[in-house]
Amino acid sequence: MIDVGVNLTNQRFDKDRKEVLLRAQQANINHLVITGTSVTESQKALALCQEYQASFPRFLSCTAGVHPHDADHVSGNYLDELEQLAQSKYVKAIGECGLDFNRNFSTPEQQQVVFQQQVQLAHKLSMPLFLHQRDAFEPWFAILKPYINRLPAMVSHCFTGTKDELEQCIAADMYVGITGWLCDERRGQSLRDIVNLIPLNRLLIETDAPYLTPRTIRPRPKSSRNEPCYLSYILAEIASITxxxxxxxxxxxxxxARRVFGLCPT
Known part of the structure; x- marks a missing residue:
């Protein structure tokens, strides 16, 4: 199994990050892709890949990008910084980038500017996109549409959208990332109703740890923190539903995952 979305730079992993990686390996995880959500966090993600290369060879890679929540805070040269990061062999995609009109921690206008710039950067570098979208599907898809079939891959990370949105993503040959959201019968029912529509050749699994801990874990973990070692619960839920x-x-x-992120078999 490969976990394509782990927020391993999150401070909730600061005290036991190595143990988290060990538990992931023991749970039959072959590789983790660490998510970059700002220039600083992308730098930290790359640093973790480099730090753990000796003790966890070929186990970690990462993305480099700016999450829509951080769009208002980009520097004047942030694209140059992302491009520099992307030269590393550990950086496999541009992102997490996109639009989030649910919380609007950054203005919608600036979100769209920063998203458009990162899509253009991915095209320039011929790299995959690791994408975020919440309550903003139409403008999000409009920005991506000119680049369909002009990028190595697009990943709709942590998909929670509607049937119509899913069908548009699949028609655009996007990959669809499924998280522990699927394991929550309360807020995840709409996703549970449509997950069978995702072709297996377009499906990816991810924990989005430390968020979205699967509610199907038994016995319930004492900590609410999600970990890559719980990835199998998402896999099992997909199998149960489909x-x-x-x-x-x-x-x-x-x-x-190996195809999208250019990962060699371990």
Whole structure:
């Protein structure tokens, strides 16, 4: 299994990050992609890949980008900084980038400017996009539409949208990341109703740790912090809902992740 979205730079991992990685390996995780959400966090993500290369060889890679929440705070040369980060062999995609009109921690106008710039950067560098979208599908898709089939891959990270939005993403040949949101029958029911529409050759799995701990974990963990070692619960829930074999889903999602992020088999 490959976890394509882990916020490993989050301070909730500061006290036991190495143990988190060990538990992930023990849980049959082959690789983690650390999410970059700002220039600073992307720098930290790359530093973690480099720091743990000796003790966890070929186990970590990362993305480099600016989350829409941080769009109001970019520096004048942030694109140059992202491009410099992207030269590293550990950086596999531009992102997490996109639009979030649910919280609007940054203004919608600035979110769109910064998103557009990162899409253009990914095109310039011929790199995949790791994408965020919440309550902003139409402008988000409009920015991406000219680049469909002009980028190596687009990943709709932590998909929680509607059936119509999912169908548009699939028609655009996007990959769709499924998280522990699927394991929550309260707020995740709409996703549970449509997850079977995702072709296996477009499916990715991710924990988005430390967020979105699967509610299906038994016994319930004492900590609310999510970890990569819980990735199998998402896999199991997809299998339970779709009726597909766990082994088949695991094989396909692993191969998809290797293809999207250019990962060599370990």
């Amino acid at each position: 009726g597909k074999e766990i082994d088949e889903i695991e094989k396909c999602t692993t191969n998809n």
